[in-house]
Amino acid sequence: MDDGSGHEDGSLEDFWATEDPIFSRKELLDIDLVPNEDRIIGRDSEIQNVASSIHPAVKGQSPRNTLIYGKTGTGKSLVAKHVTRSAQQYSVENGTEMGRAYIDCTQTKTETRVVINLAQELNDPEETGISIPVTGLSTDVYYERFWSILDQLYDVAIIILDEIDKLQDNEILMQLSRAGEAGKLDACKVGIIAISNKISFKESLDERILSSLQDREFVFPPYDANQLREIMYNREDAFREGVLSDDVIPLSAAFAAQEHGDARKALDILRNAGELAKDEDADEVTEIHVRNAREKADIDRFSQLLEGQPTQIKASVYALSILADRHSDREEFATREIYEMYKSITSDSALGIETLSQRRMSDKLDEQVFLDILGRTERVGRGYSSGVTNYYYLLEDPSVVQAVIHDDDRFSELERQ
Missing domain, CATH: 1.10.8.60 (Helicase, Ruva Protein; domain 3)
Structure with missing residues (x-):
């Protein structure tokens, strides 16, 4: 009224x-906040290691490329942001123009989007006269404009690629690591800090990229x-x-x-x-x-x-969660066991989806392993069963998995039946 x-x-x-x-200061509980160094706990040696890799950059020299591994929440992004911010501040005293940029590869997954975001973050259009439209240009043109921005504005640029294993391909690593050698850049030197939760990430890189990276590697232990x-x-x-x-x-x-x-x-x-x-x-x-x-x-x-995942993905994960719930004495389940439960779930008319073949359902499970939703182990049989069998396990409690999936209206209907 x-x-x-x-x-x-x-x-x-x-x-x-x-x-x-x-x-009183709720922002202090934001994990993405980069606090003062006295608030960064238990990462002194990691800070020193990353700083030693990029140390030449504060004097305008070429930094070492760096790969950082560690489980979620071990301070990888925090240390990378803190060290590069400190380096950028100190570089001013040395008369060095240092650029720094951060890309979250869970949000920016394609080579073209990474180049666009880097160019937009590092550009000063009033000084360079270069525009970076969101769409409308080829990837090659975006690269050309990006190289021009770097050469016009910076002596050195440090680029953080967080959760790099989420990229659809690794061509951006090749381009960034070989930019000077390939004549793309005349004045600016580029250093890469790549961050991954997967210690096996380098196994996905081909020899050309490994040769050009010449990186240092650091593993961050859990707190x-x-x-x-x-x-x-x-x-x-x-x-x-x-x-x-x-x-x-x-x-x-x-x-x-x-x-x-x-x-x-x-x-x-x-x-x-x-x-x-x-x-x-x-x-x-x-x-x-x-x-x-x-x-x-x-x-x-x-x-x-799980946000935005298709119903087929949720059905396969849901099948595993039911098995884990019913068999609390076990952690891992073979593909064939999960498939039998998956068939039972997808046969329910409430979902309204087709039942995929076991091979296709297994592919869906493998996608979730890549996204850190599930875990997977391989076992080699003996004798007549000498083939490799995949076993999958949840990385979260079954009750949590089911609570999330039941938020999907289709699965909510399934639950009530």
Whole structure:
């Protein structure tokens, strides 16, 4: 109802003016935030290693290409961003024009899109006179404009390619690593920091790329529970003073330590716990909020992985989750077992999809291994069964997988039948 002042009862003005009772600097819980170095915990040697690779760049010389491996949430992106930001700041004192660019290859998967995004991020159109339209040019033309931007503006450029294993092909590595040698660049030198969760990533590269990269490799180990606690205590000022009960951070760290030392998950749990307490109008974030937040973080993470996946993909993953749920004493299941369950699921008219052959369903499972939704092992039989059999396993709890898939209306109908 309008009170005559142009505002309704329960005006939003009152809402906007209200201070957050739980959070004071919520952005500190954002894993993508690059904090000051004193907030980066347990990665001193990794920082030094990456810095040593790109050190020549601060004086305008050629940096070493670098490959960083490690599981999700081990600080790979954080360290790469921090080191390159610091190098860029220091290069100014040396009179070096350094460019830096970051590409998330989960969002930018094609060679052309990577070149477009790099050119747009590093370009200053007022100085170069170069435009980078989103579409309409060939890949070769985009490269030509990108090389021109680098030569006009920079002595050296550091390019971070995060989750590089998600790219559809690796041609961009060839182009970037050989740009100077191939005469594409006259003045600017390029260094690559490629980041992957898969330590086997280099096995997918052909000899030409391996030869031109001449990279250094570093593996980031998982955080232990003590480091996770310290990471969260260093960001405790994200919350208002006194709202965290004493067991919140230790419990969040313990949960994340169980998940291969994933700092991203630790911060997700802590943030979600605060949000749950806020939604309940609670005065304090407690152990109960942490336990509920852990479940929510699991579902949110897996939901992001499965977002936009076709129904056939969900059906194959769903089949594996049912087997894992029914056989809690086992972790891995052979393709033929999953296929029998998959056939049972797809025969239900509620899904309205065809039943693929076992080979095609297996291809769908392999796609999910590539996307880190599933895991896979190979076993070689003996005697007459000497062939290779693939066994698949979930990387998430079956209840979480099913909760996410049931959000799809088709599977929700299937569940009720």
